[in-house]
Amino acid sequence: MKEKKVTQRKFAVILVLSMVMMLFAGCAGEKKKKEEETLLVPEDTLLGYTYSEVYTPYQLSSCDVKVEIVQPEDSELMVTKLLAGDSDYDFMMLSTDSALAADILRTGAYYSLNDVPEAAGLLDRYHDYIKEAATAENGDIWMIPCGVNVSFVLYREDVCEEYGLDFDGMTYTEFLEQVEALPKNGEHTFFTPYGLMTADITSKFEQVYGYEDMSQQETELLRSYMEKMRAYDVPFNEGKWWLLSSEKRPEHLSDASMKNIAFELERSDNMSLSVSLDYFRIGGFRATKLPDLEEGVVCPSGVRVDFIVINPKSDKLELTLQYVSQLCEKLQKDTTTAIRYMSRGEDFSNNVLREDIYRLISEGEVYSLYPYDVVGAELMAYREGKQEFDVMLEEIQRNIKMFQEE
Amino acid sequence: MKKVVVKMMLSLCALLFLLPIMLTVVHSFGVQSVDEGNFRLTSLVPSGFSLVGYYDLLIExxxxxxxxxxxxxxxxxxxxxxxxxxxxxxxxxxxxxxxxxxxxxxxxxxxxxxxxxxxxxxxxxxxxxxxxxxxxxxxxxxxxxxxxxxxxxxxxxxxxxxxxxxxxxxxxxxxxxxxxxxxxxxxxxxxxxxxxxxxxxxxxxxxxxxxxxxxxxxxxxxxxxxxxxxxxxxxxxxxxxxxxxxxxxxxxxxxxxxxxxxxxxxx
Amino acid sequence: MKRYLLKCRLLLIPSLAGLALFYVLPYVRVIYYSLIENQFSRRFVGLQNYVKVFQNEYFRLALKNSLLLIATAVPVLVVTAFLLSLLLLKMKGYWKLLRIAFIFPMLVPTASVVVVWRTLFDGSESVWPVYLLFIYKNIGLLIILLSAAFSTLEGEVYEAARLDGAYGFALHRKITLPLISPTLLFTILIGVVYSFKVFRESYLYFGTSYPPDHSYTLQYYMNNHFFKLNYQNLASAAVMTSLIVAVIVVVGVRLQKKFTV
Amino acid sequence: MKTKRAADFIFAVFFTVMLLLTMFAEDLYRLTLPKVAVEEVTRRAFAAEMTGKDGAVYETWRTVPAIPTEALLGDYGDMVYAVNETENGLILVEYIVSTGEESEGYIEITGGILTGTLAVIGSDREIYPGQQVIITGWDESVALHTARERGEDISGYVQEMRKRLLTDIVCVVGVIPVTVVAVLLCNRFCKGRWRFLKVPALIVWCILVCLFLRATILLPGEWIPEKLIDWEGWKTNRESFQL
Missing domain, CATH: 1.10.3720.10 (MetI-like)
Structure with missing residues (x-):
């Protein structure tokens, strides 16, 4: 019997030891005090940027309701909160290209804002394709669009004239021919994140041809583009951008280096449209639609809309609705931030670049992407040379079929 | 005679079962022995010896x-x-x-x-x-x-x-x-x-x-x-x-x- | 004696209470969720979800794969565990330490096993890497349980058998099998339980939630629907799996009753 | 019985190591961070002329934010490293500043950095923006590195560093005989009924030794030479020692 006693004593020692550690851990946890009038917004870092970045200006100036950013780590926790019907958060900020947005609409995990008059008033101000995206089939207003994002080709007019580059209404083949014809290391920087273009090409193919019934001819076209992109798709830090002049793109764009950028495929997020995109300040830049796939096939540029969706089970519902109506009022009269790009009948004659972007957005259409596992992962595998093109295509078609019919 | 055969077969089985654990232990001391991208060991034999994994985990x-x-x-x-x-x-x-x-x-x-x-x-x-x-x-x-x-x-x-x-x-x-x-x-x-x-x-x-x-x-x-x-x-x-x-x-x-x-x- | 038996029942109270709160209540919730139309509208819809799930081609594929895994991998696992623990019993002195080699896999965290597996079996198109991973991970557990079962058998029975001249496999088939058949039954049941738990390893091994068709098990189906916010498919699939498992258990208990002496 | 003794041994060693690591990992990590000397950007008085109403030139002073000239780095001489307080420690940040007139070792700052930020004037190794750093002021490793950086004579520092290293070694070597004595004492007293006390006694002794070493070697302080454990600093300084 003695021997058993020794082992038990040993385990008792560890247990006491770790309990002491646990007490230390337990009490170290901070106790959040629950103020009455703060609204809680879960911010999922995977879904892109945060509510606070977009909406702190509004927060300070107008609405008297305080908003606090709550931190669930990843989308699995967000999905659990949605499914479990948690009431400890009040609304969520998502973007239309994430699969979670489509699921929320389909399952009805939103609080319909029909009875908030300002919401309807705000939606009338938007372009009609954004208005449609914000109303569900049964006519409920399920979200409040509050940010927009579009990809475009950004080029300096004078430099491109010098090299005879013409970016209006071009197709990918023309774009690539022009890029190849440029001098290898002239003193201008032609910066093109090809990785972004590969993703754009595949989503355009999906928009125009759809992955299921791609004919042999289209697959050949897609293969040629992807092959080219892979050849140029050199990661940033390796500095082997034969297109670039000797110095790499510096970490932060100081004014000096901005002047000699010839063209850049820029994916502008909502923030940059209104505040920090340096290109506006320097001037001399123009924006145009991303190249089309083929001669006759013109497809509008994809626009990603960021929106707020109210948690139907939130315990501070009236406060949230009051905040949302104040917010809609504010947005309706807003003339400073990105809302102007989403509203009809705005004029940007003072700045040519803003006017181009406004035209792109007004003729755009809301696009949504498949989850990363479905298309993105296969695309990445192909770009890193780990998978053949045909294998990647089959895999993508199989994943899409499985995703839809599961 | 049968006992020896049984022992040989058993120890072979044991080695097979111990192989993954040996690989884990050995490669936890290896240098760049893990191909981060696709989550795989670069080679079966580890190159060099370094405590960088332990240093990062326990000190960093x-x-x-x-x-x-x-x-x-x-x-x-x-x-x-x-x-x-x-x-x-x-x-x-x-x-x-x-x-x-x-x-x-x-x-x-x-x-x-x-x-x-x-x-x-x-x-x-x-x-x-x-x-x-x-x-x-x-x-x-x-x-x-x-x-x-x-x-x-x-x-x-x-x-x-x-x-x-x-x-x-x-x-x-x-x-x-x-x-x-x-x-x-x-x-x-x-x-x-x-x-x-x-x-x-x-x-x-x-x-x-x-x-x-x-x-x-x-x-x-x-x-x-x-x-x-x-x-x-x-x-x-x-x-x-x-x-x-x-x-x-x-x-x-x-x-x-x-x-x-x-x-x-x-x- | 009567009062003693009565008091024994009171011993069950703590376990039952905890079970009710943390296992029965969730199971009832899952059944309730499988009968409503949608997590948010909570409209009662009855067996419509089950029909929809069963008609789904991918659910049938997942079911086929899961049953195949139970049908092939679990017997292989139980047989090897039984043989290994028997052989290990015979070892004397240092050879006894060989048992640790088989117990080790159970102790290794999932992440490192998957890293090794992806190095050894990268890009093989068959289903066997996941089966081997399943066997590798669970053999240690079964060997422990079977060895512990052997330790409860008394030595005298074997003395008597040896006197009658029984040896080798005849001895085992006649005496050991009936004696520990209750343990054998529950090793099979544990194998079935753990065939569901192998999802984490296979998810890490394939790295995507859309694995090749041959190893798309029920867990993948449930996980994908969890992320698509329709919890109803997950709930109904889960209830159907538990019914199938109930059938396996009933058949197992019946068989065990027939075998024991 | 053999496995039991082996299990006991592994158990004692493993949990002691984990216990010690739990106590000292943070100090070790602090030690390996780059050390910097900083100076706050304050307003200094610069001589200036001012012409009065009657056209005569007066000597006056104007106070402007200024930093030591050696804080200016980068190929255009307009880059300053500063330390920025964040929730996981002090992070190095890079500012682009525009400079004005320079006098007695200080240079006027006309823009890019605010008063009150801590500008880095010396570090003990190459540092990059985004690194976590600790402020130790002008201890010998920082002085040595900045001196070598500017090509000044570093022999004085080297002598001092060597003296410090000797005291390190004495501390570490000194501990061994004391431990041997302690173990002997422990064996003599933990006999018979008190046998189970042996393992806890050893664990307590290990902790005491580590506390002593931590005080003597790990903690960066005035006379405490931490060269012995500082792998990073050790490698970079070794060439200057020609050890």
């Missing part, structure tokens, strides 16, 4: 050590409480006679079969309503009442004859004394086996830690060692090696009492 991310102690506490307390709850229940199942016993036992097996993933969300809702979320209890309570060890211990207790119980009934009336004095020493090896098994299961738990806990200081180390938690794969290898040692110690204790138990076999 020193907060991981708190999670180690959390793991020790969770696995330790869950196992002890689980055994404390399951032994009486198994004893009752094997000894007591009441109408619905078979049905109840079948129900235990059914609940045991339910994969964890299914009951994650309802448990999340239950814990949220009990205000237990994001506290150590969220992990400990549901696991303490796992029907699995009750099922195992009942199967072991089925082999006991009734004669022991009648003999014990002459002296004492209290059920607990009978159980503790007579039955438990008999099944010492089996209870230790279940102890090792339950400890190993809750030592490597990942799903519960992800969903029920949000504060980093409360998460067990097994939660961090899963992929996608911010640790590089070489750190995960080093962490796995450190994470294996406590259970190996536990198993060594069990191995001893198992040998004692098997002595009586004298096959």
């Amino acid at each position: 991310h020193f907060y991981v050590l708190r999670n180690f102690w959390n793991s020790v506490f969770y696995a330790g307390s869950i196992t002890c409480l689980n055994i404390a709850v399951s032994v009486p229940a198994a004893y009752a199942f094997s000894q007591a006679r009441f109408k619905g016993k078979e049905l109840l036992f079948f129900f235990y097996i059914m609940l045991m079969m339910m994969p964890l993933q299914v009951t994650l969300l309802p448990n999340y809702i239950g814990l949220r309503d009990m205000k237990l979320l994001d506290t150590p209890l969220a992990i400990v309570l549901p696991s303490v009442f796992a029907p699995f060890s009750v099922f195992l211990l009942t199967q072991y207790m089925k082999g006991l004859e009734q004669s022991y119980v009648e003999a014990a009934l002459l002296e004492t009336k209290s059920v607990f004394r009978i159980m503790l004095q007579m039955i438990v020493p008999q099944l010492r090896t089996c209870i230790l086996a279940v102890f090792v098994f339950v400890f190993a299961e809750y030592w490597n738990m990942v799903e519960q830690a992800d969903i029920y806990l949000r504060r980093e200081t409360l998460k067990p180390l097994s939660g961090l060692l899963a992929i996608g938690e911010g640790l590089t794969t070489s750190e995960v290898l080093a962490g796995s090696v450190i994470f294996m040692i406590p259970i190996v110690i536990l198993y060594l204790y069990f191995h001893d009492s198992l040998e004692v138990g098997l002595e009586s076999m004298k096959l």
Whole structure:
């Protein structure tokens, strides 16, 4: 019997030891005090940027309701909160290209804002394709669009004239021919994140041809583009951008280096449209639609809309609705931030670049992407040379079929 | 002659089973031996020797050590409480006679079969309503009442004859004394086996830690060692090696009492 | 004796209470969720979800794969565990330590096993890497349980058998098998339980939630629907799996009753 | 029985190591961070002329934010490293500043950096923006590195560093005989009934030794030479020692 006693004593020692550690851990946890009038917004870092970045200006100036950013780590926790019907958060900020947005609409995990008059008033101000995206089939207003994002080709007019580059209404083949014809290391920087273009090409193919019934001819076209992109798709830090002049793109764009950028495929997020995109300040830049796939096939540029969706089970519902109506009022009269790009009948004659972007957005259409596992992962595998093109295509078609019919 | 062949075959099998563990231990000391991109070892033979994995894990991310102690506490307390709850229940199942016993036992097996993933969300809702979320209890309570060890211990207790119980009934009336004095020493090896098994299961738990806990200081180390938690794969290898040692110690204790138990076999 | 038996029932209370709160209640919730139309509208819809799930081609594929895994991998696992623990019993002195080699895999965390598996079996198109991973991970557990079961058998039975001249496999088939058949039954049941738990390893091994068709098990189906916010498919699939498992258990218990002496 | 003794041994070693690591990992990590000397950007008085109403030139002073000239780095001489307080420690940040007139070792700042930020004037190794750093002021490793950076004579520092290293070695070597004595004492007293005290006694002794070493070697302080454990600093300084 003695021997058993020794082992038990040993385990008792560890247990006491770790309990002491646990007490230390337990009490170290901070106790959040629950103020009455703060609204809680879960911010999922995977879904892109945060509510606070977009909406702190509004927060300070107008609405008297305080908003606090709550931190669930990843989308699995967000999905659990949605499914479990948690009431400890009040609304969520998502973007239309994430699969979670489509699921929320389909399952009805939103609080319909029909009875908030300002919401309807705000939606009338938007372009009609954004208005449609914000109303569900049964006519409920399920979200409040509050940010927009579009990809475009950004080029300096004078430099491109010098090299005879013409970016209006071009197709990918023309774009690539022009890029190849440029001098290898002239003193201008032609910066093109090809990785972004590969993703754009595949989503355009999906928009125009759809992955299921791609004919042999289209697959050949897609293969040629992807092959080219892979050849140029050199990661940033390796500095082997034969297109670039000797110095790499510096970490932060100081004014000096901005002047000699010839063209850049820029994916502008909502923030940059209104505040920090340096290109506006320097001037001399123009924006145009991303190249089309083929001669006759013109497809509008994809626009990603960021929106707020109210948690139907939130315990501070009236406060949230009051905040949302104040917010809609504010947005309706807003003339400073990105809302102007989403509203009809705005004029940007003072700045040519803003006017181009406004035209792109007004003729755009809301696009949504498949989850990363479905298309993105296969695309990445192909770009890193780990998978053949045909294998990647089959895999993508199989994943899409499985995703839809599961 | 047959004995030698058996020994050879067994040691070959043992080597095969030990190969992955050897690879893990050896590569946790290797230099750039892990191809981060597609989560694979670059080559079977490690190149060079460096403690960079351990240095990163233990010194660079020193907060991981708190999670180690959390793991020790969770696995330790869950196992002890689980055994404390399951032994009486198994004893009752094997000894007591009441109408619905078979049905109840079948129900235990059914609940045991339910994969964890299914009951994650309802448990999340239950814990949220009990205000237990994001506290150590969220992990400990549901696991303490796992029907699995009750099922195992009942199967072991089925082999006991009734004669022991009648003999014990002459002296004492209290059920607990009978159980503790007579039955438990008999099944010492089996209870230790279940102890090792339950400890190993809750030592490597990942799903519960992800969903029920949000504060980093409360998460067990097994939660961090899963992929996608911010640790590089070489750190995960080093962490796995450190994470294996406590259970190996536990198993060594069990191995001893198992040998004692098997002595009586004298096959 | 009567009062003693009555008191034994009280021993069950703590385990039952905990079980009710943390296992029965969630199971009832899952059944309730499988009968409503949608997590948010909570309209009662009855068996429509089950029909929809069963008609789904991918659910049938997942079911086929899961049953195949149970049908092939679990028997292989139980047989190897039984043989290994028997052979290990015979070892004397240092050879006894060989048992640790088989117990080790159970102790290794999932992440490192998957890293090794992806190095050894990268890009093989068959289903066997996952089966081998399943066997590798669970053999230690079964060996522990079987060895513990052997330790409860008394030595005298074997003395008597040896006197009658029984040896080798005849001895085992006639004496060991019936004696520990309750343990054998629950090793099979544990194998089935753990065939559901192998999802985490196979998810990490394939790295995507859309694995090749041959290893698309029920867990993948449930996980994908969890992320698509329709919890109803997950709930109904789960209830159907538990019914199938109940059938396996009932058949197992019946068989075990027939075998034991 | 053999495995039991082996299990006991592994158990004792493993949990002691983990316990010690839990106590000292943070200090070790602090030690390996780059050390910097900083100076706050304050307003200094610069001589200036001012012409009065009657056209005569007066000597006056104007106070402007200024930093030591050696804080200016980068190829255009307009880059300054500063330390920025964040929740996980002090992070190095890079500012682009525009400079004005320079006098007695200080240079006027006309823009890019605010008063009150801590500008880095010396560090003990190459540092990059985004790194976590600790402020130790002008201890010998920082002085040595900045001196070598500017090509000044570093022999004085080297002598001092060597003296410090000797005291390190004495501390570490000194501990061994004391431990041997302690173990002997422990064996003599933990006999018979007190046998189980042996393992806890050893663990307590290990902790005491580590506390002593931590005080003597790990903690960066005035006379405490931490060269022995500082792998990073050790490698970079070794060439200057020609050890």
